Amino acid sequence: MPSKKKVVLHVNGREHxxxxxxxxxxxxxxxxxxYTDVKNGCEIGECGACxxxxxxxxxxxxxxxxxxxxxxxxxxxxxxxxxxxxxxIQEAFADAGAVQCGYCTPFSSQP
Numbered sequence: 001m002p003s004k005k006k007v008v009l010h011v012n013g014r015e016h017x018x019x020x021x022x023x024x025x026x027x028x029x030x031x032x033x034x035y036t037d038v039k040n041g042c043e044i045g046e047c048g049a050c051x052x053x054x055x056x057x058x059x060x061x062x063x064x065x066x067x068x069x070x071x072x073x074x075x076x077x078x079x080x081x082x083x084x085x086x087x088x089i090q091e092a093f094a095d096a097g098a099v100q101c102g103y104c105t106p107f108s109s110q111p
Contacts, residue, residue: 012079
């Protein structure tokens with residue numbers, strides 16, 4: 001196996017220095033760091049349960065290798081807001097009775 005890679009991940013405003021095998025996904029690196037709000041769903045980029053903001057763009061973390069996120073700003077669902085001041089996305093999820101992956105999120109055409 002190729003040699004391990006040193007990676008610095010900036011997650012929800014915190015910096016993490018890691019040494020990982022080059023085939024470790026961002027999903028697994030985040031889970032190993034304790035970010036359990038990033039869910040392990042399908043691991044093929046279909047469900048979105050592992051979605052994070054990667055430098056401001058939503059990506060499925062199962063489809064990104066951790067070394068590709070070296071130095072990037074990563075925001076998980078938990079990093080969007082707080083209980084006292086939730087992010088608009090978190091408010092919408094709560095209002096709709098949604099879960100993070102959206103697979104079973106109720107849909108309504110009602111305004």
